Amino acid sequence: MKIAQTQSVWTRLALAIATVAVVSPAVSLAQAPGKSIRVAVYDHSDGKSSGWKSLQKILVPDTGFEATMVTPQDIRDGVLKDYDVLIMPGGSGSKQSEMLEEKGRENVKQYVESGGSYVGICAGSYLASSHYPWSLGILNAKVWDRSHWNRGTGDVELAFSSSGSDVLKTNQGEVDCYYGQGPLLVPDNNPELPGYEVLATYKTEIAKKGAPTGAMVGTHAIVRTKYGKGRVICFSPHPEKDGGPNSLMIEGVRWAGSAPK
DSSP: OOHHHHHHHHHHHHHHHHTOOOOOOOOOOOOOTTOOEEEEEEOSSTTOOHHHHHHHHHSSGGGTEEEEEEOHHHHHTTGGGGOSEEEEOSSOHHHHHHHHHHHHHHHHHHHHHTTOEEEEETHHHHHHSSSSTTSOOOSOEEETTGGGTTOOOEEEEEEEOHHHHHHTTOOOSEEEEEEOSOOOEEEOOOTTSOOOEEEEEESSOOOOTTOOTTSSTTSEEEEEEEETTEEEEEESSOTTSTTSOHHHHHHHHHHHHTOOO
């Protein structure tokens, strides 16, 4: 990509970001004493996925959670009614969609619309978006620089908005976090969905495998919104990784799971 083209692309991106319709769901982290947030963590690999292995280490009773692995078949069978939060972790968003099948995807949407909460991580954020034919369409977001989705992996720096600092309980303006080819989120214009609120943006980038420099910086790394009566929070990077800023994930899931019932 020529420099002039890159600047033009960045200008259009900046304009799109500037016009995000902000949704401000009420933030209430209050929990009934002794009541754990019941979390269903999706996995279609018999518990072998890195997402499940990482999340089960941090979403524990000591931090206020009760985490259980659920399969695509469990979701098709209606198990989500027993949980406060569904986490769709990393992997492949299109594969998750395929494994859920139409019934599973519809059950997820109905669960959130009826007041359940959805947490997407990397692949789970691709799945939540309104970008792809196989997406759930519960987040009014599209993927920026889609042709370079496999731009590489590594640590990047996240910059937090004021609401992001409040929701995720961080007093650090910037935090290093592992990036594993998650979506570069920007607003979509689906009139049937509310806008989203930006909690963190990418301050630095990964630009390997032919990806243009400058395209990732400023795109949205962590966002939240509502879908029907339910809460949605999506992480493009991986704060749940061992040695990562795990508290960001813990507080994000806590916000999702503390929605009024």
